[in-house]
Amino acid sequence: MSSLEIKDLVVSVEGKTILNGIELGVESGQVHAIMGPNGSGKSTLSLAIMGHPKYKVERGKVLLDGIDLLKLPVDARARAGVFLAFQYPSAIPGVSVANFLRTAINARRAAPSADGTGEIKKNDMPIPQFRKLLAEKMKLLGVDDSFITRSVNDGFSGGEKKRLEILQMHMFQPRFAILDETDSGLDIDALKVVAEGIDAMRSPDVGMLLITHYERILRYVHPDFVHVLVDGRIVRTGGPELAAELESKGYEFVREALYAGKA
Amino acid sequence: MTRVPSLLDQELVEQHSLRRNEPEWLRDARLAAAEGFTPDSWPTGQEEEWRRFPLKDLPEGPLASTLDHLPGIQFKLEPEAAAQGVIFKGLLRASLDNPELVRSHIAPGGGMPSHGAFRAIADALWSAGSTFVHVPADVAVAMPIVVDKVWPAGAEAMLSRTIVVAERGSSLTIVEDLSSEGAKPRIAIPHVDVYAGPGARVRYVGIRRFAPGVLDLGFQRFRSASDSDVAVHNVFAGEASSKLGIESDMEGNGATVKLYGLVAAGDNQRIDVNSFQQVDGKGSQSDLLYLSALYDHAKAVFYGKIRVEATSSGTGSYQECRNMLLSDHAGADPIPVLEILTNDVVRCGHGATAGALGDEDLFYAMSRGFDRDQAQQLLVHGFFRRVINQIDDEHVRQRVLNAVRPRIGNIAEMGILA
Numbered sequence: 001m002s003s004l005e006i007k008d009l010v011v012s013v014e015g016k017t018i019l020n021g022i023e024l025g026v027e028s029g030q031v032h033a034i035m036g037p038n039g040s041g042k043s044t045l046s047l048a049i050m051g052h053p054k055y056k057v058e059r060g061k062v063l064l065d066g067i068d069l070l071k072l073p074v075d076a077r078a079r080a081g082v083f084l085a086f087q088y089p090s091a092i093p094g095v096s097v098a099n100f101l102r103t104a105i106n107a108r109r110a111a112p113s114a115d116g117t118g119e120i121k122k123n124d125m126p127i128p129q130f131r132k133l134l135a136e137k138m139k140l141l142g143v144d145d146s147f148i149t150r151s152v153n154d155g156f157s158g159g160e161k162k163r164l165e166i167l168q169m170h171m172f173q174p175r176f177a178i179l180d181e182t183d184s185g186l187d188i189d190a191l192k193v194v195a196e197g198i199d200a201m202r203s204p205d206v207g208m209l210l211i212t213h214y215e216r217i218l219r220y221v222h223p224d225f226v227h228v229l230v231d232g233r234i235v236r237t238g239g240p241e242l243a244a245e246l247e248s249k250g251y252e253f254v255r256e257a258l259y260a261g262k263a
Numbered sequence: 264m265t266r267v268p269s270l271l272d273q274e275l276v277e278q279h280s281l282r283r284n285e286p287e288w289l290r291d292a293r294l295a296a297a298e299g300f301t302p303d304s305w306p307t308g309q310e311e312e313w314r315r316f317p318l319k320d321l322p323e324g325p326l327a328s329t330l331d332h333l334p335g336i337q338f339k340l341e342p343e344a345a346a347q348g349v350i351f352k353g354l355l356r357a358s359l360d361n362p363e364l365v366r367s368h369i370a371p372g373g374g375m376p377s378h379g380a381f382r383a384i385a386d387a388l389w390s391a392g393s394t395f396v397h398v399p400a401d402v403a404v405a406m407p408i409v410v411d412k413v414w415p416a417g418a419e420a421m422l423s424r425t426i427v428v429a430e431r432g433s434s435l436t437i438v439e440d441l442s443s444e445g446a447k448p449r450i451a452i453p454h455v456d457v458y459a460g461p462g463a464r465v466r467y468v469g470i471r472r473f474a475p476g477v478l479d480l481g482f483q484r485f486r487s488a489s490d491s492d493v494a495v496h497n498v499f500a501g502e503a504s505s506k507l508g509i510e511s512d513m514e515g516n517g518a519t520v521k522l523y524g525l526v527a528a529g530d531n532q533r534i535d536v537n538s539f540q541q542v543d544g545k546g547s548q549s550d551l552l553y554l555s556a557l558y559d560h561a562k563a564v565f566y567g568k569i570r571v572e573a574t575s576s577g578t579g580s581y582q583e584c585r586n587m588l589l590s591d592h593a594g595a596d597p598i599p600v601l602e603i604l605t606n607d608v609v610r611c612g613h614g615a616t617a618g619a620l621g622d623e624d625l626f627y628a629m630s631r632g633f634d635r636d637q638a639q640q641l642l643v644h645g646f647f648r649r650v651i652n653q654i655d656d657e658h659v660r661q662r663v664l665n666a667v668r669p670r671i672g673n674i675a676e677m678g679i680l681a
Contacts, residue, residue: 050630053622074629075638083630090627094648095641095675100631103641103678108632124677151645168631 009060020232036229081175085165159190183217195220215247272325296386354393378508385454416445434464459491472501489515500666516544527670529558538567557593586617644675
């Protein structure tokens with residue numbers, strides 16, 4: 001059982017404060033949906049947890065089983081078990097999907113040797129095991145062999161990019177996955193495949209933070225908790241029924257209620 | 264007035280030839296070449312080609328090149344090719360065995376005047392590592408011809424000529440892998456002449472991995488007859504500074520030329536390339552693509568010219584130079600020049616960039632568990648693949664990867680499933 005705790009997180013971009021004291025705890029096996037209007041800070045939250053250099057953490061902690069992720073470099077956060085499915089993934093021309101996945105898996109499996117020399121000891125996944133795992137996950141996401149021979153995200157459609165993000169999530173088997181608007185830019189069929197891919201990742205060992213604008217992905221991936229992010233703060237938390245309420249009443253309703261209460 | 268160093272001495276040229284018992288015609292060819300070394304041929308440093316590559320620390324006094332044979336060099340040819348009359352020999356051996364053939368191709372050819380002085384030196388004093396390849400008409404050499412040239416430690420100049428003649432309708436791939444041992448400063452002038460006859464298909468791959476201290480002042484000329492297809496890969500690995508002149512001349516219609524380059528440089532290396540794509544004939548195509556990954560204080564200069572001749576029609580040409588700066592101190596200076604002397608052009612253009620790796624791309628790779636160095640290796644490898652993937656032969660591709668690996672790392676090769 002693991003936990004990801006976000007405590008009083010304040011993040012700015014180019015001098016402008018975007019996140020204003022986020023408090024959130026996710027445990028293994030739980031799915032938390034974070035919903036919010038444009039500009040509320042949803043992507044900032046995901047990128048700040050992962051360590052994007054543009055996002056400056058002014059205050060707060062993100063604890064993975066008590067270890068502050070914010071003190072670790074980006075790659076160490078990934079190796080600690082955090083995965084971010086990007087809203088806008090980068091292309092890596094000239095590096096095939098299969099090569100990228102295998103190289104990444106092996107880079108993640110390498111660990112400092114126990115003798116304290118600081119030397120990195122390789123622990124590559126055997127090729128047959130890699131092939132088997134990949135074939136299984138490709139089937140799950142409905143991608144064929146040509147997909148994995150193409151360069152990473154190079155010339156990919158929006159749907160293909162999101163499939164690759166989910167494929168990576170399955171291959172890397174993180175403890176916590178943050179999905180940043182993985183449902184955006186997808187047609188109905190692609191949404192179904194990607195959402196089912198996310199749902200297939202659910203297990204008692206994995207916690208998820210599902211960031212979205214819309215309720216529709218939550219029809220496939222049923223969250224345990226729904227949080228509403230407005231102006232850089234979580235202003236409401238509830239069960240799945242909150243998503244339906246937002247869908248019918250819109251975000252303005254939350255904002256109005258929030259500021260009416262303040263006034 | 265620029266001081267012209269006395270690198271070439273006619274008498275030494277003659278002695279060089281006499282000592283090797285060369286036929287008179289060969290001696291005459293050397294002496295004729297030496298005459299090209301004139302005060303006018305020496306760069307003043309004001310030329311566009313030489314402004315960014317100061318010629319300093321040149322050896323004092325006349326150059327000598329007494330090494331007649333490189334240890335380890337092998338002129339191994341597949342039996343099928345040998346049976347069909349393909350010649351692949353040291354240049355002196357070929358001059359003795361096949362004098363008529365060599366004679367008709369050894370005369371100092373033309374080429375960019377900016378590199379004339381160095382061409383003259385190589386043509387007058389060539390010795391160990393010089394190579395002659397001749398493929399008769401309609402003969403296809405299946406396996407790549409590979410020449411490994413390792414100049415042993417020593418202070419002598421490394422002066423060589425490579426002459427490749429692919430007759431009508433023939434095809435071959437030739438790989439020259441140049442390296443040197445020892446850290447003493449010395450000059451290298453590998454001069455390469457490639458002639459692709461009508462309809463011939465030629466692939467030339469030149470890999471340079473010279474030791475530090477070497478000043479490489481090479482020159483290459485590719486001549487393309489009608490409907491020939493030439494692709495050239497120049498790979499700058501190693502630790503030396505290079506100044507390479509590359510000229511592509513078209514001598515017929517429908518010729519295709521692709522000039523590719525990879526630069527993987529670091530330390531204080533300076534890689535300076537001057538290209539000249541002469542585009543002529545009907546419907547000919549000439550494209551250049553140079554990619555550089557620059558580390559430490561390395562600098563890449565590219566000054567390339569495309570000239571579309573008035574006598575040409577319906578040609579296409581392009582020049583592209585991309586530079587990845589992997590340190591705050593690395594630099595690139597891509598300077599493309601187009602000279603279009605006709606209105607009858609299908610396409611002619613250029614593109615040049617120089618910049619650091621994108622933060623977003625690095626962040627993406629690192630978010631997958633690669634540390635910064637590994638992420639960089641991955642991105643550079645992918646960047647280079649655009650050129651490496653243009654090499655048909657898997658073994659040759661591997662050789663190129665081996666050459667750049669010490670600089671760009673190998674993590675991206677780890678995941679490749681055979």
